[in-house]
Amino acid sequence: MEIMPDVPGALEELAGLVRVSAPRVARASAQQKMDALSLMAEGLARGADEILVANQSDLVRARRDGLAEGQIDRLGLDEARISGMSEGILEVAALPDPVGEITSGYTLANGLRVRKQRVPLGVVGIIYENRPNVTSDAAALCIKSGNAAFLRGSSAALSSNTAIAAHLCQALSKAGLPRESVTLVPDGSRETATAFMKLSGYIDCLIPRGGISLIEAVRQHATVPYIIDGEGNCHIYVDESADLDAAAEIIVNAKVQRPSVCNSVETVLVHQSIAAEFLPFLDSRLPQVELRGDPAVRATIVRAVAATEHDYATEFLDLILAVKVVDGLDDAIAHIGKYGTGHSEAILTNDYSHASRFVSEVDAAAVLVNASTRFVDGNQLGLGAEIGISTQKLHARGPMGLSALTTEKFIIEGTGQIRP
Numbered sequence: 001m002e003i004m005p006d007v008p009g010a011l012e013e014l015a016g017l018v019r020v021s022a023p024r025v026a027r028a029s030a031q032q033k034m035d036a037l038s039l040m041a042e043g044l045a046r047g048a049d050e051i052l053v054a055n056q057s058d059l060v061r062a063r064r065d066g067l068a069e070g071q072i073d074r075l076g077l078d079e080a081r082i083s084g085m086s087e088g089i090l091e092v093a094a095l096p097d098p099v100g101e102i103t104s105g106y107t108l109a110n111g112l113r114v115r116k117q118r119v120p121l122g123v124v125g126i127i128y129e130n131r132p133n134v135t136s137d138a139a140a141l142c143i144k145s146g147n148a149a150f151l152r153g154s155s156a157a158l159s160s161n162t163a164i165a166a167h168l169c170q171a172l173s174k175a176g177l178p179r180e181s182v183t184l185v186p187d188g189s190r191e192t193a194t195a196f197m198k199l200s201g202y203i204d205c206l207i208p209r210g211g212i213s214l215i216e217a218v219r220q221h222a223t224v225p226y227i228i229d230g231e232g233n234c235h236i237y238v239d240e241s242a243d244l245d246a247a248a249e250i251i252v253n254a255k256v257q258r259p260s261v262c263n264s265v266e267t268v269l270v271h272q273s274i275a276a277e278f279l280p281f282l283d284s285r286l287p288q289v290e291l292r293g294d295p296a297v298r299a300t301i302v303r304a305v306a307a308t309e310h311d312y313a314t315e316f317l318d319l320i321l322a323v324k325v326v327d328g329l330d331d332a333i334a335h336i337g338k339y340g341t342g343h344s345e346a347i348l349t350n351d352y353s354h355a356s357r358f359v360s361e362v363d364a365a366a367v368l369v370n371a372s373t374r375f376v377d378g379n380q381l382g383l384g385a386e387i388g389i390s391t392q393k394l395h396a397r398g399p400m401g402l403s404a405l406t407t408e409k410f411i412i413e414g415t416g417q418i419r420p
Helices: 007-027 030-046 048-064 069-075 079-094 133-144 155-174 190-196 212-221 244-256 272-285 295-300 329-339 352-361
Strands: 102-107 113-120 123-128 148-152 182-184 205-209 234-238 265-271 290-293 320-326 344-348 366-369 406-413
Touching (some): 007 123, 030 048, 030 133, 030 155, 048 155, 069 155, 133 148, 133 182, 148 190, 155 182, 234 329, 244 344, 265 272, 265 329, 272 295, 290 295, 329 352, 344 352
Parallel strands (some): 123 148, 234 344, 265 320
Antiparallel strands (some): 102 113
16 A cells, blocks of 8 residues: 655645535535436446455455454445445435525514524545445435545555545546545555544544544544544343344344444343243354353353453454343343443333333433344435444434534524614
């Protein structure tokens, strides 16, 4: 990988080009943005072979460098994933344009007409790890919401991201929008990442997509406003009234379908009154998953290894599941409050009062009742491709779709009023 010479200077020059492009994207009509997104989707589909070749070179390097299987899974592309990326762009294109939406309006006693209207953020910086699909998802969401996308992917995915971005930029030019409105930093070094986080005056909002080390780096170094796409230590609590067959199906889906993503379940909490019946059943459904449990779990599941305090606090992103027997709802809520990361938490129950308490008392971006945590995803929740899942509380929380990439401004119209 080639390192950018004079990182701060070269990066600022690149950022300046993105900054200049942002007002043109903000002024683009809804139709022009839809046309651009359609061409972007077509460009990915046509360039699939080239993208796969680039991705293969990234995968070879990743295996040589000893990346974990979970990271390699996130990095890998195939025809189906590229097709999904293309379809995701078209789904975003079909969504209502948030720019210009009036979110509220009223008239004051003095005759002033006041309204609040959605407007683009400007330049959205996305810094992300090992997921080439973020390149197209982020670009689509930014263009649809009238923003320029400034992208800094990881060194592991540099070849894939470069190939994807090239096709997206060609499509933007065909649609009459600046190529620079989707710009990929051609450098995956940590030095560049740190400099990227400090582009005050160029980036209006920074969104990190990655693990705890990236999040901590943003907290430590960023001098631009940011939204934390945080760690997903997600829990499922199996209440005493739960349908055990359905509970097992949900847990298998939440853990096994794609364990390397942030909305997969990492800890299962089981009510003590059903533990003797449910735990062996769950064990039989998860033969490929390493189980780590407390003494009550290990007394029932012989193969389970002892869970440590660290295990209950860990986002495994792997076929590993921590399991704990709890006294009841209060104990489950307390455990989640201690170890949860505010991402996605679920209760499986047929007791309405328990579900209501769980929804009310668990502090997380998403709380589910009788459903897999894997549904906490912008596409699954009807938002189209997401820019991330925010675990903070200001501006945006949970899966971030188009509206999370806008802000609001007051528009005040008068007929000559002056303040007394």
